[in-house]
Amino acid sequence: MKALRTESRPPADTRPKGRVRRRQEGAILKAAERVFARAGFEGGTMAEIAALAGLPKANLHYYFGSKDELYRAVLDNILSLWLAETEVITRDADPARALTAYVTAKMHLTATRPDASRVFANEVIHGATRIGDFLRSELHGLVAQRAAVIDHWATEGRIAPVDATHLFFTIWAATQTYADFESQVCAVLGKARLGQADLARATTHVVTITLRSCGLEPAGPPHTSLQ
Amino acid sequence: MKALRTESRPPADTRPKGRVRRRQEGAILKAAERVFARAGFEGGTMAEIAALAGLPKANLHYYFGSKDELYRAVLDNILSLWLAETEVITRDADPARALTAYVTAKMHLTATRPDASRVFANEVIHGATRIGDFLRSELHGLVAQRAAVIDHWATEGRIAPVDATHLFFTIWAATQTYADFESQVCAVLGKARLGQADLARATTHVVTITLRSCGLEPAGPPHTSLQ
DNA sequence: GTCTATACCTGGATAGAC
DNA sequence: GTCTATCCAGGTATAGAC
Known part of the structure; x- marks a missing residue:
């Protein structure tokens, strides 16, 4: 289910996804869920999420354009x-x-x-x-x-x-x-x-x-x- | 009841309070409760609270030393x-x-x-x-x-x-x-x-x-x- | 006590090498 | 695709005039 995608721009998910991409995105989402749960949207930082996912923070922006987009993806998942x-x-x-x-x-x-x-x-x-x-x-x-x-x-x-x-x-x-x-x-x-x-x-x-x-x-x- | 004061420094409340002080503090606390409720601790800003209370933000720091102290005061109230x-x-x-x-x-x-x-x-x-x-x-x-x-x-x-x-x-x-x-x-x-x-x-x-x-x-x- | 102006820092975002 | 270095906005806190 992609409940939130209606509010987003053109389907970014239709991009072909390699295994690596899937795995990275999964790790990021998991880390983000944890961080946002502990500190809320504004309280959680991209640096924290990156550290927890074991990636440099620039990668988060590569997979998810912005903090807000990442947060929405987490919500969508939920x-x-x-x-x-x-x-x-x-x-x-x-x-x-x-x-x-x-x-x-x-x-x-x-x-x-x-x-x-x-x-x-x-x-x-x-x-x-x-x-x-x-x-x-x-x-x-x-x-x-x-x-x-x-x-x-x-x-x-x-x-x-x-x-x-x-x-x-x-x-x-x-x-x-x-x-x-x-x-x-x-x-x-x-x-x-x-x-x-x-x-x-x-x-x-x-x-x-x-x-x-x-x-x-x-x-x-x-x-x-x-x- | 001063449930949280135990964790704070020496009783800052024993200072003599004029009427103005009481009134200002009340207004700030009320505004802070509203702002923190809407946006959480990190999401709410001192500027917002000050605006809602009708004061320049420097005054918040005068009455409550820091954002954290103000937040604790709100919690204590609650x-x-x-x-x-x-x-x-x-x-x-x-x-x-x-x-x-x-x-x-x-x-x-x-x-x-x-x-x-x-x-x-x-x-x-x-x-x-x-x-x-x-x-x-x-x-x-x-x-x-x-x-x-x-x-x-x-x-x-x-x-x-x-x-x-x-x-x-x-x-x-x-x-x-x-x-x-x-x-x-x-x-x-x-x-x-x-x-x-x-x-x-x-x-x-x-x-x-x-x-x-x-x-x-x-x-x-x-x-x-x-x- | 009150307010303006500002210092300082954190954190999101990006440029550009690899 | 990945990462380092850096930029810049926004936010807390304070210095200092009034």
Whole structure:
């Protein structure tokens, strides 16, 4: 998905890419994600990113024209992660199982790509100027669809009535807080870092409160999926 | 409360403060909160803050020695807001009413001081280096206390068992998201700004899911407070 | 106490050799 | 394609007149 390319100039990505180019760009993007996550857009420097990627900084400008372009590329990368997982929320699905799967997937993403979450959070806090179009179009549409499914479940009496749109806000907030606010969570828990056990406990908690929010109890162990 | 002063040099606040000084400092702090909220610490400039406060930028350095000192003063201001409201959570309180009051107060803070929330969020995302001591001491202690109260409620069977510490993480995340992620919420709702009605709806939602998380139903209209 | 003018430095970007 | 050396804008901080 190239969500942001619409706002960019002619498709720079159609250039033929050699293996080296791919690898270099990948290394740069990875380093940039980390640096921007730690310090924000203005806080992170090209020199830092270059050092982390093991390249002279002039190379960053060779692969990505400017700091802003690099940052957009990082965001673009991240946005594609955001949409995928709502697929489990369908009319015919079992509500408890679908919601459990969705929250678990979100928590998994938080655990495996915390820096991605932080870059995204940073951008949104500062007004989402670069991704506003994406949020207003694709995300807006997606949430409308999925919220309709949840409303449908409620109409059929399969879950308790709940504000479906706001439920998404709550789920996003509750899951992403373990990445974005990790330092606060750690401080309160009295740990230096979040371990596997902490995240497992967090997942159980968020699943539980999500289900209870819909008047459901935890689903049993996953049977062979009914789709 | 002077949570951060411990890390600073000798009490600069003991200097006698004239009325003018108080007023100038107030204006600067207000402007700084807004600028730092919009752009982060590195993104916001002293010139912007000065312009917003209606002063030449040299004055900022006169009142607050450096940009970093000014930023810390803004944070210090904000932290005092964070702790106050947990007071309603006491052993003898009615769980539904106490939780409703707490969440409502949190949402009120979010609605009235969104910039404060954003500055705090920004600081925590970037590692909370400046407020780590505060989080590890005062906030940690406070949460431990209040979580014990909630556990006590559960032991007595007044609420369903719930992970009390993580419940706080969830409540903070769910409420603050309406300030920190306002631009995302607006985009999804298809609005330019959050209005009174939206925040009222958000409050109802967060109260509902908080209560349901504890196996409770919405409390009736507030009687005369039993304390 | 207040403000103008300026020093100094960091960091993004580029020129041009290899 | 890659890297060194350098340029220059923008931003913090201060000197010094008022």
